[in-house]
Amino acid sequence: MGVAVITGAAQGLGRVTAELLARHGFDVVLTDVQPVDPVVGELRAQGLRASGMSGDISSAAFVADLAEWVAGSLGRADILVNNAGISLIQPAEETTLDQWQTVMAVNLQGPFLLCKAFGKQMLAAGAGSIVNVASIAGLGGVIHRAAYNASKHGLIGLTRTLAAEWGGRGVRANAVCPGWIKTEMDAKDMGSGAYTDDDIVNRVPMARFANPEDVAAAILFLASDGGFVNGVTLPVDGGWTGDNSWDSLRLKTRN
Secondary structure (H helix, E strand, C coil): CCEEEEECCCCHHHHHHHHHHHHCCCEEEEEECCCCHHHHHHHHHCCCCEEEEECCCCCHHHHHHHHHHHHHHHCCCCEEEECCCCCCCECHHHCCHHHHHHHHHHHHHHHHHHHHHHHHHHHHHCCEEEEEECCHHHCCCCCCEHHHHHHHHHHHHHHHHHHHHHHHHCEEEEEEEECCECCHHHHHHHHCCCCCHHHHHCCCCCCCCECHHHHHHHHHHHHHHCCCCCCCEEEECCCHHHCCCCHHHHHHCCC
16 A cells, blocks of 8 residues: 555554554554654554654654655655644743744644655655644634644645645645544643533534544545545534534534
């Protein structure tokens, strides 16, 4: 099937995505700022083809090393999934420049560096697929998330630009825009007291959080099956962005 590089793959959505792609026949390359060897070992124990390298995706030197290693070991990347990201819950007027730059480095600079490095491999081969994990926060505003929202809006802009620039050369670029997912990031954010389960469940027409598997399935489709799908931002949000109702009206429909 080819080689798929997945960032932020030590846990959460990235880990689930890596396993799903591996089960569909891809050689998966996991990368994360955290150690990925334990996950690589678990996938190999299941008979799946997996390898990995840990490092900071916002570092141009690390991304260059990763791309060179993939090219030397596996030939090239066929799929890139830019999943790594960090959140920041902070009023805009209290967000420091250091906080802003840290979020931008991981959520936008890193994906740009990875798209550039692996995009060159794909363009040379005349084929490839990039899936950027954005957010519904990239489609609208969410209070107290100025840096995060801006980074995800930027990631969608990057996705659309690459789709326009590289589509005619065989490389597709798309984005998934998840709603709230039950992952380690959600646990950390919820632990800060920013929101509760009910805040999310009451807002989502499907009346639940997303599971990592829900979003991974959309990534798999865009990465490998959506042959003429290019430049799309696909919400995987249970209907969040499509529902303009108020909570009391929405909740009446569940009785």
